[in-house]
Amino acid sequence: MNGPHDLGGQMGFGAIAPEIDEPLFHAQWEKRALGLTLAAGNMGHWNIDESRHARESLRPADYYSSSYYEIWIKALEVLLERHGFVSCDEFTAGRALVSGATPKRVLSAENVASVLAKGGPCDRSIAAKPHFKVGDRIKTCNFHPETHTRLPRYARGKIGIVEAVRDGFVFPDTNAHGKGENPQYVYTVVFQATEIWGNTADAQLTISIDAWESYLESA
Amino acid sequence: MAARVRALETILTQKGLIDPLAIDAIVETYETKVGPRNGAKVVAKAWSDPEFSEWLKRDATAAIASLGFTGRQGEHMQAVFNTADTHNLVVCTLCSCYPWSVLGLPPVWYKSPPYRSKAVIDPRGVLAEFDLFLPESTKIRVWDSTSELRYLVVPLRPEGSDGLGEEQLVNLVTRNSMIGTGLALTPVRK
Numbered sequence: 056m057n058g059p060h061d062l063g064g065q066m067g068f069g070a071i072a073p074e075i076d077e078p079l080f081h082a083q084w085e086k087r088a089l090g091l092t093l094a095a096g097n098m099g100h101w102n103i104d105e106s107r108h109a110r111e112s113l114r115p116a117d118y119y120s121s122s123y124y125e126i127w128i129k130a131l132e133v134l135l136e137r138h139g140f141v142s143c144d145e146f147t148a149g150r151a152l153v154s155g156a157t158p159k160r161v162l163s164a165e166n167v168a169s170v171l172a173k174g175g176p177c178d179r180s181i182a183a184k185p186h187f188k189v190g191d192r193i194k195t196c197n198f199h200p201e202t203h204t205r206l207p208r209y210a211r212g213k214i215g216i217v218e219a220v221r222d223g224f225v226f227p228d229t230n231a232h233g234k235g236e237n238p239q240y241v242y243t244v245v246f247q248a249t250e251i252w253g254n255t256a257d258a259q260l261t262i263s264i265d266a267w268e269s270y271l272e273s274a
Numbered sequence: 275m276a277a278r279v280r281a282l283e284t285i286l287t288q289k290g291l292i293d294p295l296a297i298d299a300i301v302e303t304y305e306t307k308v309g310p311r312n313g314a315k316v317v318a319k320a321w322s323d324p325e326f327s328e329w330l331k332r333d334a335t336a337a338i339a340s341l342g343f344t345g346r347q348g349e350h351m352q353a354v355f356n357t358a359d360t361h362n363l364v365v366c367t368l369c370s371c372y373p374w375s376v377l378g379l380p381p382v383w384y385k386s387p388p389y390r391s392k393a394v395i396d397p398r399g400v401l402a403e404f405d406l407f408l409p410e411s412t413k414i415r416v417w418d419s420t421s422e423l424r425y426l427v428v429p430l431r432p433e434g435s436d437g438l439g440e441e442q443l444v445n446l447v448t449r450n451s452m453i454g455t456g457l458a459l460t461p462v463r464k
Contacts (some may be wrong), residue, residue, distance in 0.1 A: 063393075063418065071392070072444065079305060084280070086301045090305070093300050111369070128275070128282065147396070151289045161291060162296045217429070259412065261413070262416075265421030
């Protein structure tokens, strides 16, 4: 979707202002927000793509005025309600009122280390051969789905070169919407900055994205 | 937001969906175990051991795992090496993808609109905000982390670091140098 999250090349957000000796957390609640997001995700009822889509589906004004942990919490509430774990009334009341969906699993403290160390690999073997090879000249799709995608707007309809052929990976565009993993090969595609930003762009600059196979066509 | 998050934790705990002790354990992991010191060890080893460096170039996931760094947001790793003529910079324009297993949790600026919007269109301007000024002839390569691959920049080994062992080299590798918004530190002469 052409949402507020798709930031590449947008302007007007001001200085980056890196904080000197930035603390890992800026408030106690941020620690809980991190833990809640990971622990609830571990119940196994939504995947990382659905989570990302919930975050980018916040209204733009809300997205831009929220810190990242705030975005996480707002999206987590959407996911918990969508999957039947928490009702709207319960959020209002601040306590449990009704029994909800039954989780597939609940993360225990003793399992945290192994779950975090294992992560959630998204590579999948694919029987077919990759359609593109290193050095191929490609053009990215110019599409504007209202659903989740990982092809940023600035890189749509652009000519680039395949620099690396990666493994097969879960396809976020369907996986975010419960429509299956449908793994595809991923390619690292590199663009000249002038192709993306025009003739006045820095001639010494190249930009790469990682693109699923169906984002690309031969050029 | 503090009250909202507390209420959420209360609801989820009452419903048996989460264990607050698991949340403590998650926080403790990223406060004490998983942070940029991990990545610094990878870089220091790459500087010291050509065989490891080659492995890191070829199969970063396996090479990094050999040092014990695996897991969430580091499942699929790619190391990108700065050279005399090319500087690498990593961003996630679409969200906040970051190699947690080697760098820990991302700083606020990495996840925020100013950096995410500017890194792909004006990386030299971004670097200037970090007081990093590269010659105009230096090529810049920006890696937008749009898939599940996570990028670790291997900065150039600084001048004056000959003869230093891995243990000492680790202290020269800053977090920002592994994102690309900085360089490795130059050793202080005693």
